Amino acid sequence: MVTGALGQVGTELTPRLRERYGMENVLATDIREPVEGAHLGLFELLDVTDLHRVREVIKEYDIDYIFHLAAILSAAGEMRPQLAWRVNIEGLRNILEASREFEVERVFFPSSIASFGPETPREMAPQDTIMRPKTMYGITKLAGELLCDYYYYKYGVDVRGVRYPGIISSEALPGGGTTDYAVEMFHYAVKEGHYVCFVSRETVLPMIYMPDAIRAAIELMEVDISRLKHHNAFNVSGMSFSAGELEEEIRRHIPHFTVEYRPDFRQGIAETWPRSIDDSAAREEWGWRPLYNLSFMVEDMIMKLKKKYEKGLLS
Ligand code: NAD
Numbered sequence: 001m002v003t004g005a006l007g008q009v010g011t012e013l014t015p016r017l018r019e020r021y022g023m024e025n026v027l028a029t030d031i032r033e034p035v036e037g038a039h040l041g042l043f044e045l046l047d048v049t050d051l052h053r054v055r056e057v058i059k060e061y062d063i064d065y066i067f068h069l070a071a072i073l074s075a076a077g078e079m080r081p082q083l084a085w086r087v088n089i090e091g092l093r094n095i096l097e098a099s100r101e102f103e104v105e106r107v108f109f110p111s112s113i114a115s116f117g118p119e120t121p122r123e124m125a126p127q128d129t130i131m132r133p134k135t136m137y138g139i140t141k142l143a144g145e146l147l148c149d150y151y152y153y154k155y156g157v158d159v160r161g162v163r164y165p166g167i168i169s170s171e172a173l174p175g176g177g178t179t180d181y182a183v184e185m186f187h188y189a190v191k192e193g194h195y196v197c198f199v200s201r202e203t204v205l206p207m208i209y210m211p212d213a214i215r216a217a218i219e220l221m222e223v224d225i226s227r228l229k230h231h232n233a234f235n236v237s238g239m240s241f242s243a244g245e246l247e248e249e250i251r252r253h254i255p256h257f258t259v260e261y262r263p264d265f266r267q268g269i270a271e272t273w274p275r276s277i278d279d280s281a282a283r284e285e286w287g288w289r290p291l292y293n294l295s296f297m298v299e300d301m302i303m304k305l306k307k308k309y310e311k312g313l314l315s
């Protein structure tokens, strides 16, 4: 079962899981209906804050693995902090509680670089370090990591997770995060040749390309637990670059592309996050290796988006 399956990650993780485990073996769920005509396979409406419904769906489908993606991201969470708390904390608790009750075999929980704070070393943020997040989203992600630990040690629920950097992808648009500029920049480059960026040119954040992000989730869920010392909240890294460096790399493919930098409140959020993260624990414990660097990712993104705009799949 995938929760929040219609979001940026679920849109690509769900089909990948279906390819790997069989169409009929993967249930997509979300609080909203899929767009009409989208070929989705098994789907149920599920609000993760509704424990009764979470239990009902897990029981009805005899769920054994859960990829719990439903969440309110950083920028949206600053607009609606109470909602972020409810979805990210109560939703996770419901998933863990029902997993304990129905003996779900494994749960995947994606945390984020947002769980770090300004007191964390900004370069190569370590796996185990000081963490004092300043956004509601970051607070819920850090509390979520701890809640996952609690269910693992107290009840033996096999919950595993990563701390994702900003995820760049070409299928679904991102859903209200601070790193959204890194995806939006591609769309505006391809369709308009100009982008107004909401963080400064110098802002550096860690990022990962979606194929690597999905592989990380699947590899971690499949690894033999005896290899894991951390089991949860693994730093996974792909690349780090400034907004200006991304602009320049895109311009190598679209020479007329220009960007204007007009930082808004999301600049303040970005400044509380590390510029790069150390993922050596993931590398050592389960063999994690990212395959995409900046130039490889930019080339692939532009090729995919150009095709989509040309075919009229995006407007
Ligand atoms: P998204 O915002 O694109 O998608 C979240 C989905 O959750 C949406 O489809 C939304 O409809 C659904 N949702 C919202 N409230 C819900 C509720 N009450 N019940 C059920 N579904 C609900 O997010 P995403 O980018 O796909 O992120 C997936 C997960 O990965 C999240 O937990 C996020 O914190 C984490 N993550 C994402 C990134 C990133 O850059 N995308 C980075 C780090 C961590």
Ligand code: AKB
Pocket: 073, 074, 075, 111, 112, 113, 114, 137, 164, 165, 166, 167, 176, 177, 178, 179, 180
């Ligand atoms: C956000 O910007 O909120 C997300 C994240 C890094 O968790 N993309």
